[in-house]
Amino acid sequence: xxxxxxxxxxxxxxxxxxxxxxxxxxxxxxxxxxxxxxxxxxxxxxxxxxxxxxxxxxxxxxxxxxxxxxxxxxxxxxxxxxxxxxxxxxxxxxxxxxxxxxxxxxxxxxxxxxxxxxxxxxxxxxxxxxxxxxxxxxxxxxxxxxxxxxxxxxxxxxxxxxxxxxxxxxxxxxxxxxxxxxxxxxxxxxxxxxxxxxxxxxxxxxxxxxxxxxxxxxxxxxxxxxxxxxxxxxxxxxxxxxxxxxxxxxxxxxxxxxxxxxxxxxxxxxxxxxxxxxxxxxxxxxxxxxxxxxxxxxxxxxxxxxxxxxxxxxxxxxxxxxxxxxxxxxxxxxxxxxxxxxxxxxxxxxxxxxxxxxxxxxxxxxxxxxxxxxxxxxxxxxxxxxxxxxxxxxx
Numbered sequence: 244x245x246x247x248x249x250x251x252x253x254x255x256x257x258x259x260x261x262x263x264x265x266x267x268x269x270x271x272x273x274x275x276x277x278x279x280x281x282x283x284x285x286x287x288x289x290x291x292x293x294x295x296x297x298x299x300x301x302x303x304x305x306x307x308x309x310x311x312x313x314x315x316x317x318x319x320x321x322x323x324x325x326x327x328x329x330x331x332x333x334x335x336x337x338x339x340x341x342x343x344x345x346x347x348x349x350x351x352x353x354x355x356x357x358x359x360x361x362x363x364x365x366x367x368x369x370x371x372x373x374x375x376x377x378x379x380x381x382x383x384x385x386x387x388x389x390x391x392x393x394x395x396x397x398x399x400x401x402x403x404x405x406x407x408x409x410x411x412x413x414x415x416x417x418x419x420x421x422x423x424x425x426x427x428x429x430x431x432x433x434x435x436x437x438x439x440x441x442x443x444x445x446x447x448x449x450x451x452x453x454x455x456x457x458x459x460x461x462x463x464x465x466x467x468x469x470x471x472x473x474x475x476x477x478x479x480x481x482x483x484x485x486x487x488x489x490x491x492x493x494x495x496x497x498x499x500x501x502x503x504x505x506x507x508x509x510x511x512x513x514x515x516x517x518x519x520x521x522x523x524x525x526x527x528x529x530x531x532x533x534x535x536x537x538x539x540x541x542x543x544x545x546x547x548x549x550x551x552x553x554x555x556x557x558x559x560x561x562x563x564x565x566x567x568x569x570x571x572x573x574x575x576x577x578x579x580x581x582x583x584x585x586x587x588x589x590x591x592x593x594x595x596x597x598x599x600x601x602x603x604x605x606x607x608x609x610x611x612x613x614x615x616x617x618x619x620x621x622x623x624x625x626x627x628x629x630x631x632x633x634x635x636x637x638x
Contacts (some may be wrong), residue, residue: 258428258431258432259373259432260381261428262425262428262429262432263366263369263370263381263385264384264385264388265421265424265425265428265429266326266329266330266362266366266385266425266429267366267385267386267388267389267392268388268389268392268421268425269330269333269358269359269362269392269421269422269425270359270362270363270366270389271389271390271392271393271502272389272392272393272395272396272397272418272421273302273333273336273337273355273359273418273422274299274302274303274355274356274359275299275393275397275477275498275502276393276396276397276400276415276418277298277299277352277400277415278299278397278477278478278479278480278481278498279397279400279401279481279491279494279495279498280400280401280404280411280414280415281295281298281478281479281481281482282481282482282485282491283404283410283411284298284348284411287411288345288348290345291602291603291606292599292602292603292605292606293599293600293602293603293606294599295602296478296479296598296599296600296601296602296603297349297598297599298348298349298352299474299477299478299598300474300478300594300595300596300597300598300599301349301352301353301356301595302352302353302355302356302359303356303470303474303591303592303594303595304353304356304591304592304595305353305355305356305357305359305360306356306359306360306363306587306591307587307588307589307590307591307592307595308588308592309356309357309360309361310360310363310364310584310587310588310591311584311588313325313360313361313364313365314364314365314368316328316361317365317368317438318438320436321435321436321437321438322365322368322369322372322435322437322438323429323432323433323435323436323437324433324436325361325365326361326362326365326366326369326429326432327426327429327430327432327433328358328361329357329358329359329360329361329362329365330358330362330422330425330426330429331358331426332354332355332357332358332361333354333355333358333359333362333422334358334419334422334423334426335351335354335358336351336352336353336354336355336356336357336358337351337355337415337416337418337419337422338351338416338419339351339354340352340354340355340415341412341413341415341416342412343412366385367382370382372437379513379514379517380513380514382509382513383509383510383513383514386506386509386513386563387506387507387509387510388506389506390502390503390504390505390506390507390509390559391503391506392421393499393502393503394499394500394501394502394503394506395499396417396418396499397495397496397498397499397501397502398495398496398498398499398500399495399499400414400415400417400495401414401491401492401494401495402492402495403417405491405492453578453581453582453585453638454585456638457631458572458631458632458634458636458637458638459572459582459585459586459638461628461629461631461632462565462568462569462572462582462586462632463582463585463586463589463590464590464624464625464628464632465526465561465564465565465568465625465628465629465632466562466565466566466568466586466587466590467586467589467590467591467592467593467594468593468621468624468625468628469530469533469558469561469562469565469625470562470590470591470593470594471593471594471596471597471621472533472537472558472597472618472621472622472625473505473558473562473594474594474595474597474598475597475598475601475614475618476501476537476554476558476618477498477501477502478598478601478602479598479601479602479605479611479614480494480497480498480501480551481494481495481498482494482605482611483540483544483611483615484497484498484544484547486610486611487544487545487547488544488545489547497547497548497551498551500548500551500552500555501551501552501554501555502555503555504551504552504553504554504555504556504559505555505556505558505559505562506559507555507556507559508529508556508559508560508563509559509563512560512563512564512567513563513567516563516564516567516571517567517571520635521633521634521635522564522568522571522632522633523629523630523631523633523634524630524633525564525633526561526564526568526626526629526630526632526633527626527627527629527630527633529557529560529561529564529629530557530561530622530625530626530629531557531622531626532553532556532557532560533553533554533557533558533561533622533625534557534619534622534623534626535553535557536550536551536553536554536557537550537554537615537618537619537622538619539553540554540615541612541615541616541619561625561629564629564633565586565590565632568632568633569582569583569586571637572632572636572637572638573637573638574637574638578638582638601614601617601618604617
């Protein structure tokens with residue numbers, strides 16, 4: 244009996260960590276993996292470029308507006324069951340999106356966003372509750388796993404869509420493989436009905452004076468502008484590359500490389516950021532790397548392997564730092580929760596507006612030069628915000 248109990252106590256954390264990492268595989272791939280297929284979707288439904296860009300931003304809008312309420316869901320149903328609901332929504336959204344009609348294409352994208360919102364908010368809460376001494380390590384690992392999964396799907400989706408017996412709808416359906424596997428692995432966790440810690444951000448955290456703090460706004464804008472640049476480029480990168488002479492398959496591979504590069508900084512920055520009090524140069528420096536990558540993509544697109552790798556590294560590093568600033572710049576747990584709610588809601592709302600508008604700018608100007616130049620200019624503003632957010636002071 245004691246042996247069986249000991250085996251359970253050893254196997255349960257292993258099974259739980261496996262489930263956490265599998266959840267991570269569905270946090271990005273279903274959203275970013277559609278980008279290499281946007282040209283095919285555009286032709287199938289004769290969508291405007293603005294409408295095509297909305298397919299990426301609908302999940303972001305769902306995340307921005309649903310995130311504050313996910314904690315209320317977890318407090319009522321428990322973390323484990325709420326995360327299962329998120330997985331079911333992601334899986335359902337993938338199949339709805341692939342059903343072959345315009346309305347279901349957009350509806351499915353929104354449902355995917357709701358599912359990812361639940362997982363994005365509650366997964367860190369689960370780590371804080373069950374692995375308080377290993378939050379940094381597990382966060383770095385699951386961020387890396389998320390990037391690898393997104394990279395693999397981005398690289399494979401075009402070849403799968405162009406098979407003789409396939410099309411882009413069948414290729415998108417394959418995104419359901421990982422969430423379905425995750426659901427099977429997560430089932431044993433449903434016996435638990437545990438709550439998130441009291442300090443986890445919820446709608447109540449918005450009713451604070453945090454919105455009057457200039458430092459809070461610098462952190463928010465640093466996160467929001469980085470997300471704006473990342474999701475704009477990641478949405479239109481395959482189109483930018485094909486316009487520069489790359490094949491759709493090559494563009495898909497480079498799209499995957501970009502996402503893989505975003506995962507690398509987490510393995511280095513997450514364990515080391517807390518050792519420094521001042522992050523001004525680091526925050527501005529990673530933004531400059533992003534700007535250099537975009538300038539290279541604009542002026543020397545034939546070296547896209549270099550520029551896409553640099554872009555992924557720069558935006559990935561900035562994202563890690565922006566999330567870290569939420570806790571580093573807060574003086575109390577309550578302030579951290581309030582700043583998290585503010586930064587992520589405002590940040591992802593800003594990011595969601597960009598891809599469709601940039602698509603419309605492309606249609607107006609007739610090239611990708613103006614959109615890329617706009618992103619480079621945004622990098623300048625972001626560098627200023629990052630420099631200010633990276634100061635050693637707290638709220």
